[in-house]
Amino acid sequence: MIFHPKAESFRVFVDADFSGNWSKDSAEWDTDTARSRSGFVITYAGCPIYWGSKMQTEIALSTMEAEYIAASESLRHALHLMALITELKQRHFPVHTQTTTVHTRLYEDNSGAIELLKVAKLRPRTKHLNIKYHHFRSAIIDLRITVQPPPEGTISVHKIETECQPADMLTKSLSPPLFKKHRLYINGW
DSSP, X not given: OOOOOOSOOEEEEEEEETTTTOOXXXXXXXXXXXXXXXXXXXXXXXXXXXXXXXXXXXOOSSHHHHHHHHHHHHHHHHHHHHHHHHHHHHTTOOOSOSSSSOEEEEEEOOHHHHHHHHSOOOOXXXXXXXXXXXXTGGXXXXXXXXXXXXXXXXXXXXXXXXXXXXXXXXXXXXXXXXXXXHHHHHTTO
Protein backbone atom coordinates (compact mmCIF):
# COMPACT_ATOMS: atom_id res chain seq x y z
CA MET A 1 0.00 0.00 0.00
CA ILE A 2 1.29 3.46 -0.87
CA PHE A 3 0.30 6.37 1.37
CA HIS A 4 0.17 9.92 0.12
CA PRO A 5 0.84 12.25 3.08
CA LYS A 6 -1.26 15.39 3.43
CA ALA A 7 -0.06 18.65 4.93
CA GLU A 8 -1.71 18.30 8.31
CA SER A 9 -0.73 17.31 11.81
CA PHE A 10 -2.14 14.60 14.10
CA ARG A 11 -5.68 13.29 14.16
CA VAL A 12 -6.88 10.98 16.92
CA PHE A 13 -10.04 8.95 16.40
CA VAL A 14 -11.15 7.37 19.67
CA ASP A 15 -14.05 5.18 20.75
CA ALA A 16 -15.11 2.97 23.64
CA ASP A 17 -17.52 0.09 23.90
CA PHE A 18 -19.15 0.44 27.34
CA SER A 19 -19.21 -2.96 29.03
CA GLY A 20 -19.45 -4.63 25.64
CA ASN A 21 -18.41 -8.06 26.91
CA TRP A 22 -20.98 -8.19 29.69
CA SER A 23 -22.71 -11.53 29.98
CA LYS A 24 -25.34 -12.36 32.56
CA ASP A 25 -24.24 -16.00 32.45
CA SER A 26 -20.64 -15.32 33.47
CA ALA A 27 -20.86 -11.94 35.24
CA GLU A 28 -21.25 -13.60 38.64
CA TRP A 29 -17.80 -15.21 38.51
CA ASP A 30 -16.01 -13.15 35.80
CA THR A 31 -15.85 -9.45 36.70
CA ASP A 32 -13.91 -8.69 33.49
CA THR A 33 -17.19 -8.90 31.57
CA ALA A 34 -18.01 -5.47 33.05
CA ARG A 35 -14.92 -3.82 31.57
CA SER A 36 -15.16 -1.54 28.55
CA ARG A 37 -12.94 -1.67 25.47
CA SER A 38 -10.96 1.35 24.25
CA GLY A 39 -9.89 1.78 20.65
CA PHE A 40 -8.01 4.57 18.90
CA VAL A 41 -6.21 5.41 15.69
CA ILE A 42 -3.65 8.20 15.48
CA THR A 43 -2.84 9.54 12.03
CA TYR A 44 -0.09 11.94 11.04
CA ALA A 45 -0.18 13.77 7.73
CA GLY A 46 -3.20 11.63 6.84
CA CYS A 47 -1.39 8.31 7.38
CA PRO A 48 -2.11 5.92 10.27
CA ILE A 49 0.95 5.69 12.52
CA TYR A 50 -0.32 4.28 15.82
CA TRP A 51 -3.42 2.42 16.91
CA GLY A 52 -4.60 0.27 19.75
CA SER A 53 -7.51 -1.71 21.10
CA LYS A 54 -7.60 -3.03 24.65
CA MET A 55 -9.77 -3.60 27.67
CA GLN A 56 -9.80 -0.71 30.11
CA THR A 57 -7.99 -1.32 33.39
CA GLU A 58 -10.94 -0.33 35.57
CA ILE A 59 -14.69 -0.57 35.36
CA ALA A 60 -16.36 2.54 33.95
CA LEU A 61 -19.68 3.53 35.49
CA SER A 62 -21.20 5.03 32.33
CA THR A 63 -20.74 5.33 28.58
CA MET A 64 -19.43 8.86 29.05
CA GLU A 65 -16.82 7.66 31.53
CA ALA A 66 -15.71 4.83 29.25
CA GLU A 67 -15.35 7.29 26.35
CA TYR A 68 -13.43 9.76 28.53
CA ILE A 69 -11.04 7.05 29.73
CA ALA A 70 -10.47 6.00 26.10
CA ALA A 71 -9.78 9.61 25.10
CA SER A 72 -7.34 10.04 27.97
CA GLU A 73 -5.47 6.85 27.09
CA SER A 74 -5.21 7.80 23.42
CA LEU A 75 -3.99 11.30 24.28
CA ARG A 76 -1.16 9.84 26.36
CA HIS A 77 0.24 8.44 23.12
CA ALA A 78 -0.58 11.55 21.09
CA LEU A 79 1.23 13.88 23.54
CA HIS A 80 4.42 11.82 23.25
CA LEU A 81 4.18 11.83 19.46
CA MET A 82 3.58 15.60 19.46
CA ALA A 83 6.69 16.11 21.60
CA LEU A 84 8.71 13.91 19.24
CA ILE A 85 7.65 15.83 16.12
CA THR A 86 8.26 19.17 17.87
CA GLU A 87 11.78 18.07 18.81
CA LEU A 88 12.49 16.81 15.29
CA LYS A 89 11.39 20.15 13.86
CA GLN A 90 13.55 22.06 16.35
CA ARG A 91 16.54 19.98 15.29
CA HIS A 92 15.78 20.73 11.62
CA PHE A 93 14.88 17.20 10.57
CA PRO A 94 12.63 17.09 7.51
CA VAL A 95 9.12 16.76 8.96
CA HIS A 96 6.11 16.58 6.67
CA THR A 97 3.98 19.56 7.73
CA GLN A 98 3.60 23.00 6.28
CA THR A 99 2.90 24.66 9.60
CA THR A 100 5.32 25.48 12.39
CA THR A 101 3.02 24.18 15.11
CA VAL A 102 2.22 20.67 16.20
CA HIS A 103 -1.50 20.28 16.72
CA THR A 104 -3.75 17.32 17.42
CA ARG A 105 -7.44 17.06 16.53
CA LEU A 106 -9.29 14.57 18.74
CA TYR A 107 -12.50 13.13 17.28
CA GLU A 108 -15.07 11.87 19.78
CA ASP A 109 -18.69 10.79 19.26
CA ASN A 110 -19.98 11.00 22.85
CA SER A 111 -21.37 14.44 23.78
CA GLY A 112 -20.86 13.93 27.51
CA ALA A 113 -17.21 13.03 27.03
CA ILE A 114 -16.73 16.03 24.73
CA GLU A 115 -18.19 18.34 27.36
CA LEU A 116 -15.95 16.91 30.06
CA LEU A 117 -12.91 17.15 27.77
CA LYS A 118 -13.55 20.79 26.89
CA VAL A 119 -14.83 22.26 30.15
CA ALA A 120 -12.33 22.29 33.01
CA LYS A 121 -15.03 21.81 35.62
CA LEU A 122 -15.45 18.79 37.82
CA ARG A 123 -18.83 17.60 38.94
CA PRO A 124 -19.54 15.37 41.94
CA ARG A 125 -20.11 12.36 39.67
CA THR A 126 -16.84 12.86 37.77
CA LYS A 127 -14.36 14.07 40.38
CA HIS A 128 -12.84 10.57 40.68
CA LEU A 129 -11.57 11.02 37.11
CA ASN A 130 -9.46 14.02 38.11
CA ILE A 131 -6.39 12.22 39.35
CA LYS A 132 -5.81 9.59 36.69
CA TYR A 133 -7.33 10.95 33.50
CA HIS A 134 -6.92 14.75 33.45
CA HIS A 135 -3.21 14.66 32.52
CA PHE A 136 -3.89 16.33 29.15
CA ARG A 137 -6.05 19.18 30.53
CA SER A 138 -3.48 21.95 29.92
CA ALA A 139 -3.16 20.94 26.24
CA ILE A 140 -6.89 21.17 25.41
CA ILE A 141 -7.98 24.37 23.74
CA ASP A 142 -11.41 25.74 23.03
CA LEU A 143 -11.52 26.57 19.32
CA ARG A 144 -14.50 28.88 19.88
CA ILE A 145 -12.24 31.39 21.62
CA THR A 146 -8.84 30.62 20.08
CA VAL A 147 -7.51 32.30 16.96
CA GLN A 148 -6.21 30.09 14.19
CA PRO A 149 -3.68 28.60 13.87
CA PRO A 150 -3.88 27.11 17.35
CA PRO A 151 -1.01 27.63 19.81
CA GLU A 152 1.99 25.29 19.78
CA GLY A 153 1.39 21.83 21.20
CA THR A 154 -2.38 21.99 21.55
CA ILE A 155 -5.25 19.58 21.26
CA SER A 156 -8.67 20.49 19.96
CA VAL A 157 -11.74 18.31 20.47
CA HIS A 158 -14.23 17.78 17.65
CA LYS A 159 -17.58 16.02 17.42
CA ILE A 160 -17.80 13.18 14.93
CA GLU A 161 -20.98 11.31 14.14
CA THR A 162 -21.03 7.72 15.35
CA GLU A 163 -21.49 6.27 11.85
CA CYS A 164 -18.39 8.22 10.71
CA GLN A 165 -16.17 7.14 13.63
CA PRO A 166 -13.41 4.91 12.22
CA ALA A 167 -12.25 3.86 15.72
CA ASP A 168 -15.49 1.84 15.97
CA MET A 169 -13.76 -0.96 14.07
CA LEU A 170 -11.41 -1.38 17.04
CA THR A 171 -14.10 -1.66 19.72
CA LYS A 172 -17.05 -3.60 18.34
CA SER A 173 -18.32 -5.82 15.55
CA LEU A 174 -19.36 -3.91 12.45
CA SER A 175 -21.17 -4.85 9.29
CA PRO A 176 -18.75 -5.63 6.43
CA PRO A 177 -19.68 -2.47 4.45
CA LEU A 178 -19.16 -0.21 7.48
CA PHE A 179 -15.88 -1.92 8.37
CA LYS A 180 -14.67 -1.47 4.78
CA LYS A 181 -15.71 2.21 4.82
CA HIS A 182 -13.70 2.88 8.00
CA ARG A 183 -10.70 0.86 6.79
CA LEU A 184 -10.57 2.79 3.54
CA TYR A 185 -10.95 6.14 5.35
CA ILE A 186 -8.09 5.40 7.77
CA ASN A 187 -5.89 4.44 4.82
CA GLY A 188 -6.68 7.70 3.05
CA TRP A 189 -8.83 6.24 0.26
